[in-house]
Amino acid sequence: MATIRDVAKLAGVSTATVSRVLNEQGGVNSETKQKVLDAIKKLNYKPNTIAKNFRQNKTDTIIVVIPDITNTFFSKILLGMQDVANANGYNVLLCNTNNDVEKELEYIRFTERRGADGIIFLTARVNYTNILELTKTCPVVVACEYIDNLDIPTVSINNFKAAYEASEYLIKLGHKKIAYINGPEGIVLSRDRLRGYKAALERYGIEIDEKLIFEGDFYYESGYKHAKQILENEATAVFTASDDMAAGFIRYCIDNNIKVPEEVSVVGFDNIKLASIIKPELTTIAQPMYEIGTTAMDMLIKLIKGEEVEKRNIVLEHQLIVRESCMPYEKNCVKSKGY
Known part of the structure; x- marks a missing residue:
């Protein structure tokens, strides 16, 4: 295997000159540079990338x-x-x-x-x-x-704005008892989405009910876990901080013969592929x-x-994607017992 010394010898230059050509450092005239390149090609020389990166503090x-x-x-x-x-x-x-x-x-x-x-x-x-x-x-x-x-x-x-728009969408459908399943406390995006949800309710004069706000973990299981209490509290709609939690909530509804969106509307967040696969297809905030x-x-x-x-x-920019999981509020659309 050819070495840098072999290239230097064939080109009739120093190893330092070969190094300058390899590293494109300049200071080498075009004729000498071409001799070095010809020698590299003739010897099929492969530079030691690991050693080169070490000297340059570069790892790629x-x-x-x-x-x-x-x-x-x-x-x-x-x-x-x-x-x-x-x-x-x-x-x-x-x-x-x-x-x-x-x-x-x-x-x-x-x-x-x-x-x-x-x-x-x-x-x-x-x-x-x-x-x-x-x-x-x-x-x-x-x-x-x-x-x-x-x-x-x-x-x-803008997680605040995205959560605001998701909540506003449900409000404009006539919903006033809107539950929210947030992400874990202590995460900045959880904080911003909760602020957006609350700001939308306040903007439209809807009292914030802390019994309708739950801490989740973005996963399917926490959406399923909180569904029972949300429905017992007679929420007509639920907004979740992830599509996975929305899917968990919908699964609970299916298991308990509760119709989405006829009895409760659902909005998710993220627009992962699952959102367009589940039935009903999920209305959600799409992240790019x-x-x-x-x-x-x-x-x-x-x-x-x-x-x-x-x-x-x-x-x-985010985008609200409207699919099949929401409908306008109708009085007494949610069962009050049997969850």
Whole structure:
């Protein structure tokens, strides 16, 4: 196997000159450069990429920290990230936290020890000081969420506005007893969606009933779990902070012979594929998942290359997708017993 010394000998130059040509550093005239390139081609020389990257503190690797790799919401986001990363010559290393803050912290320490060209968080639940320290080591972007009072590039939607619009849609259908299943407390998007739900009710003069507000975890099981109490409290509609929880709620209704939307209307959040498969098809807030992924990765690669990022906090557009799971309120449309 040819070495850099072999190339230098054949081209009649020093190994330093070959290195400058390989790294496109300039300072080599066109004639000498062509001799080096001809020698590389003739010897079929393959540079030692690992050694080169080590010397340049470059790994060609980007870490993506994901809270739950089994959650289908993240699949299109990851696809968008992968497409942009690969097009720019980077590999993507996925690190799954299973919603464990300690795991997230562990990946931060791993990045600081072993190095990566950059890191994207699809969750940000650790103490902000840990993220801040990491920014001294490599570029960081947060997607789907943001971190209060911290100047870190982010890509997300306006969760407050999206939740407001979902709640307003139900209100305009005539519903006044609207239940809400939120995500876990302590997550910024859960806070923003709850604020949006409450703001819509207040805007239309509807009293906020805390008995109709529940903490979920974004998963199917929590939608199913809270359905009984929601229906016992005679809600005529329910808005959930994820499509999975909406599906769980609908499943409970099916198991108990409660008709959706004739007896209770349902709105979800995310627009994962499940939303268009279940019956009735789910009305939901659509997040631009693929675009979140491509935008976040494009931003990170610009930061890695030292390029200026014009807008550090990008808010993408969401959309209310109206399908089959809602209908106008009719008096006494929900059973009062038997749940």
